[in-house]
Amino acid sequence: MAAAVKIAVIGADGQLGSDIVAACRADGHEVVPLTIAQLDITDEAQVRQAVAAGGAGVIVNTAAMHQVEKCEANPARAFAVNALGVRHVALAAAAAGALLVHVSTDYVFDGAKAAPYLESDCPLPLNAYGNSKLAGELFVRSLAAKHWVLRVSGLFGCNPCLEKAGGLNFVDLMLKLSRERREVRVVDDEILTPTSTREVSRQLLHLLRRGAEDGLYHVTAEGECSWYEFAREIFRLSGSAIELNKAAPGEFPMKVPRPKYSVLENACLKRQGLNVMRPWQEALAEYLREKHGIH
Secondary structure (H helix, E strand, C coil), X not given: CCXXXXXXXXXXXXXXXXXXXXXXXXXXXXXXXXXXXXXXXXCHHHHHHHHHHHCCCEEEECCCCCCHHHHHHCHHHHHXXXXXXXXXXXXXXXXXXXXXXXXXXXXXXXXXXXXXXXXXXXXXXXXXXXXXXXXXXXXXXXXXXXXXXXXXXXXXXCCCCCCCHHHCCHHHHHHHHHHHCCEEEECCCCEECCEEHHHHHHHHHHHHHHCCCCEEEECCCECCEEHHHHHHHHHHHHCCCCXXXXXXXXXXXXXXXXXXXXXXXXXXXXXXXXXXXXXXXXXXXXXXXXXXXXX
């Protein structure tokens, strides 16, 4: 699939979707951007019509309800978007004969393994968000003949995160707090892999160029850290003098159960020689340079 193709991006105005649109256009592909306002994936007829009219050979679905607390408070809505909405997209992609690229999450795991999760590990979500996203994965894998399910973790990107207050990702929130406060406290008992949306976009393009096998892929930066360690690197690279301390146990009680360890290993990418994801520290440094002018 090295030649230019027509690519429809659902959720094109989101944090990840906007970077995928930009990367695909820069790589010479024709892109059909479908924003949240333009396409409601919970409307099956609308999805079917949009996919058929777009005539794309590749459909990338980044649309999701991903605020964990909102999903837990309204699981019916979470499943309507993250599961049944994805089913609508999978059926439409299958009918069009298109490759469906669907974005999922590290929250399909419970974190009990305490070692990087492989694609072959059995999922066991702890909350409604994780369960709804896992259901969406299964719809894609069972209904879309041609598909890539891409699990990501701890995303940060230059464009606003539409579901977060003020659109701030963790990096931008820490930089904001460093200008407003003398001290910030961050939890040190949740381990993840911060992943740049630009890196995910580059990896997707690499899969398209190389023609990867259908299936499930973990697509995260290399390495792992706690939220505290992530904040420490942000402040180190930005030269911030803010005092950073570890939050006390129970200081920020979780309203919804979350995995304490959600690091993913890009095993399937590496097996095919396709992994181009860099260490999270390198991607963070690039992000700070390009968005904030921090060198």
